[in-house]
Every structure is written in C-alpha cells, then in structure tokens.
Amino acid sequence: xxxxxxxxxxxxxxLMGACSGGDEAAQVASKIKNGDxxxxxxxxxxxxxxxxxxxxxxxxxxxxxxxxxxxEEAGKLTDKIADLTDKFPYASExxxxxxxCTEPEVGAENVAKIxxxxxxxxxxxxxxxxxxxxxxxxxxxxxxPETDTTGVIAAGAGEEVR
Numbered sequence: 700x701x702x703x704x705x706x707x708x709x710x711x712x713x714l715m716g717a718c719s720g721g722d723e724a725a726q727v728a729s730k731i732k733n734g735d736x737x738x739x740x741x742x743x744x745x746x747x748x749x750x751x752x753x754x755x756x757x758x759x760x761x762x763x764x765x766x767x768x769x770x771e772e773a774g775k776l777t778d779k780i781a782d783l784t785d786k787f788p789y790a791s792e793x794x795x796x797x798x799x800c801t802e803p804e805v806g807a808e809n810v811a812k813i814x815x816x817x818x819x820x821x822x823x824x825x826x827x828x829x830x831x832x833x834x835x836x837x838x839x840x841x842x843x844p845e846t847d848t849t850g851v852i853a854a855g856a857g858e859e860v861r
Contacts (some may be wrong), residue, residue, distance in 0.1 A: 724748050728789045731796060739806040745793040746805070746812045749822060752787040756780050756821035780821070794823040802827060 727741045759776045766773040784790065802810050817824035824830070 724789050724793075728792055731792060737796070737804070739804075739809065742797070742800065742805040742809050743812075745789075745797055746809050746816070748787065749790055749793050749797060750812065750816045752783060752790045753816055753819040753822035755786075756783055757819045760820050798823050798825050800825055 723744045727737070727744045730737060730741060759780050763773050763776045766776075797805075797813065805813065813824055814829040816822040817828040817830045
C-alpha cells in the first residue's frame with residue numbers, strides 16, 4: 700500500500716512540475732490581455748516559450764526543405780507545424796509582443812536569446828535583432844528547374860549560393 704501512495708505522490712509531483720511552465724505563459728498572456736506593464740521576467744517567459752515553438756517548428760521545416768514542395772510527406776510535415784499552434788496557444792500573441800519590444804524592455808539576457816533565435820524560420824524577431832549570417836553566402840536557391848539544368852550552379856532548392 701505504501702508503494703501505491705508513493706507512486707501516486709510521485710505522479711502528482713511530476714504533473715505539477717510539467718504544468719508550471721504553462722501557468723507562467725498563461726499568466727503573461729493574461730497580463731498582455733489586461734494591458735499590464737510587462738517585466739523582464741515576463742519577456743523571459745515569452746522568449747523561452749516562443750523559442751521552444753520555433754525550435755520544434757524549425758526541425759520540421761528543415762525536413763520540409765529537402766523534400767519536393769508537392770510531396771505528400773511535405774504536406775504531412777506542414778500539418779505538423781500547424782498542429783504546434785495547439786501545443787503553443789500563446790505563440791502568436793507572444794511573437795507580436797516580442798516583435799514590437801525594445802532592447803531595454805527585454806533586458807540584456809533576453810536580447811542575447813532573441814539574437815540566438817532570430818535566424819530560425821519560425822521565430823519572429825524584432826527589427827533590432829542581430830541575425831548572424833555567413834558573409835560568404837550570396838543567397839539561397841529558391842527553385843530548381845525540373846528539366847533544363849543549364850547554368851544551374853548548385854544541386855537543389857534550399858542550398859546556399861556562395
């Protein structure tokens with residue numbers, strides 16, 4: 700009987716720990732809805748939340764980028780990205796706030812986080828964010844011809860042109 704009580708207590712503790720991050724996001728979303736002033740800690744919650752969303756979406760996007768746009772698998776992966784909105788219901792609200800924030804508002808630590816996340820396709824960064832890029836890259840190939848490959852300088856869509 701003691702083992703069952705111990706396992707039940709452990710399960711409750713795990714659930715409380717897992718739900719605490721969502722509670723913080725809900726509290727910040729409530730502050731936004733009420734028009735309350737946001738703190739650096741609030742921006743930390745938003746940046747971390749949106750960062751998790753963007754990193755999960757980027758993994759799927761990277762898989763999509765190597766597939767033909769019309770492939771069935773690309774469609775399934777695109778659906779998975781759309782499903783992330785259920786997992787991260789505050790993402791669009793938080794991204795809107797992050798996109799309009801100033802560096803002093805978010806604080807130095809959040810500026811560093813935003814700069815790190817800014818290059819991700821699914822992270823909406825403010826205009827002041829430092830998007831690190833490879834200075835040798837001229838651009839990306841957006842589309843490959845299906846038949847005439849004369850003058851093609853790289854192997855396929857999504858590759859960098861140097």
